[in-house]
Amino acid sequence: MMAIRELKVCLLGDTGVGKSSIVCRFVQDHFDHNISPTIGASFMTKTVPCGNELHKFLIWDTAGQERFHSLAPMYYRGSAAAVIVYDITKQDSFYTLKKWVKELKEHGPENIVMAIAGNKCDLSDIREVPLKDAKEYAESIGAIVVETSAKNAINIEELFQGISRQIPPLDPHENGNNGIKLVKPTSQASRRCC
């Protein structure tokens, strides 16, 4: 029986770069040109094996709060990793990437694994952001970088595998600070989790 580790992953990036599509492809292996907003689902989960552990990703969506630059600090709390997405066909989205990294450093936990995804790589004929630029930047901040296509299922699995590999092994001394999760009264056990 492999141990399951829950890893919160938060998504960052401008509106329209394909954050939700990446998660959708990863979790459901599904792509919809016109995904409609579904309400009430604020994160999705997928469990993948990594070494002798199972990594259960809890992937949080911005729920649109990034649109007017109003993401709440609680969004970043306890994240093991962040996926910062830009659109390779939009230079602007690469510029603002740096702004998201800055915000992450301000509000995110220390030692958060950062993964940069240059999405829409199926549209490389109208590319505005050279891969070299992204690689240089990623290196400068110690992030993983990969170009992805949620549409054509390119590098999506690889992106999350890359994150899994960067997650430091479980430190047995680390589990000192578990908070209490509040649960439905029907459940008997109402104590610590994880």
Place this chain on the structure above:
Amino acid sequence: MADTLPSEFDVIVIGTGLPESIIAAACSRSGRRVLHVDSRSYYGGNWASFSFSGLLSWLKEHQENSDIENDSPVWQDQILENEEAIALSRKDKTIQHVEVFCYASQDLHEDVEEAGALQKNHALVTSANSTEAADSSFLPMEDESLSTMNCEMLTEQTPSSDPENALEVNGAEVTGEKENHCDDKTCVPSTSAEDVSENVPIAEDTTEQPKKNRITYSQIIKEGRRFNIDLVSKLLYSRGLLIDLLIKSNVSRYAEFKNITRILAFREGRVEQVPCSRADVFNSKQLTMVEKRMLMKFLTFCMEYEKYPDEYKGYEDITFYEYLKTQKLTPNLQYIVLHSIAMTSETASSTIDGLKATRNFLHCLGRYGNTPFLFPLYGQGELPQCFCRMCAVFGGIYCLRHSVQCLVVDKESRKCKAIIDQFGQRIISEHFLVEDSYFSENMCSRVQYRQISRAVLITDRSVLKTDSDQQISILTVPAEEPGMFAVRVIELCSSTMTCMKGTYLVHLTCTSSKTAREDLEPVVQKLFIPYTEMEIENEQVEKPRILWALYFNMRDSSDISRSCYKDLPSNVYVCSGPDCGLGNDNAVKQAETLFQEICPSEDFCPPPPNPEDIVLDGDGLQPEASESSAIPEANSETFKESTNLGNLEESSE
């Protein structure tokens, strides 16, 4: 900002405090189109929590906001003939009498920055405005300039009881220190960030801190991100309305909590632990065997006091304090029940109120732990954000740093029909929720506000040392003289994620009778001593030492009748700022009441729907929206996983 706001909503909520955020979530959940704005750059209004540098910026703002330049486009032109405007206030007048004292030594480096943060922090030592201090003893005041701020560094004296004198001295000293860029007592230049973090005592370290582990001001700055300093200090009753709402709405999955581990009492100059569970009572070393039996018997009665009317009928007209004297309880036990369990005072509660409070306390015991209270990790300021996320997940639109210039009222119907925002955009809506502090002085001229006195201390050890240094404690210090109020002290340890390791964050709160410092300093002096280098030499110092202290008064706008606000249109609802109480019931009740007015007979924050039941409108007319809002259809497996999040511990163990 390329994106512009839609121009029509069902509900516009102005302010992101707890009541507003709950209402926003509830309305969004009920399918209303919600716009939620706040003129500030952070969530929570006066319910917010800040990192240390964030708090310094907040302090600075409250010094400077007397001169907000009005560079927004004029909205008057937009008001039609059949309309009127209610201008909203652009400055926050809810915080007064801000005073800061720094006792931790400042080292040579002036430009210490918060590690990891890219934002440059504002210097604490701003020009101290000390001249008004003498006038600051009366409440309430409208004049911004009366908010004073001063900083005392490494001065031997405790803040003196003579405010005028102290402030002037401090003001002078601050300037002096700053110019010299040096500190005569700290000769070692500050080390690199890594060294500093090594110096910070680790959580498990319960032994006396060696001398080198003293905490300097620059360490506090560098570790500033570790702090989440609440403007309001509250706890959640484990069976209170807020816990119920968090669970019912599933918003609880966005937050984690810690149990308050100790209830403390302050008696005869000493801090002691109050036994509250059965096991506590029997293990208590302070109580005699007889007292233990008396206390158990009385508490058992309180649990079901209504069943034994003979026990309290006839005492209904006297105070709970008097009533306790008639019971078989020693003075020691009377004190514990009155102040630490019922959390009331000699004069404040009748017998019935006291019995109710005691029963409520006992009822909350054991649900999550040994005390009736929970505290959110990262601070109380997380809670409004959690409800905002819920609102956003259901399509609510969020805009911080977005101010509203005025409400537009239709002259004939006397209803509000739109707002005009800072960009001059007119946004129409059916309902408008406005937090009290956004109203202009004219609008609130008939309102009598109470005030809350607050102090925030960073200290180097707990008020009551035990073998664990990770205790979360609440202590009630009764009022000393008539006309004053009992002071609530909440001490948070670093595992609450609200302060750096090796420090404690102490919140003091009471209803104001004077300025915050005048109200709270006597209690601070009883429990703490200022941090100075000297004391380190004389070994065992009993009291915790204060590294940094902040005092301020906050307006209490709770329980104000809407008729006090002038000419309020019927579809404009007022949300209050934080109240002085310990729990959050007031905010939840308020939110539910207002929600029922906006959405009559609809369920208040029901659990999110089963994602399998969500019907997708698959013709995809809103490709833009697809990015802005939530997540596509979840398969059944995903659904199971995500809805089980409330029960994480079951699946992971």
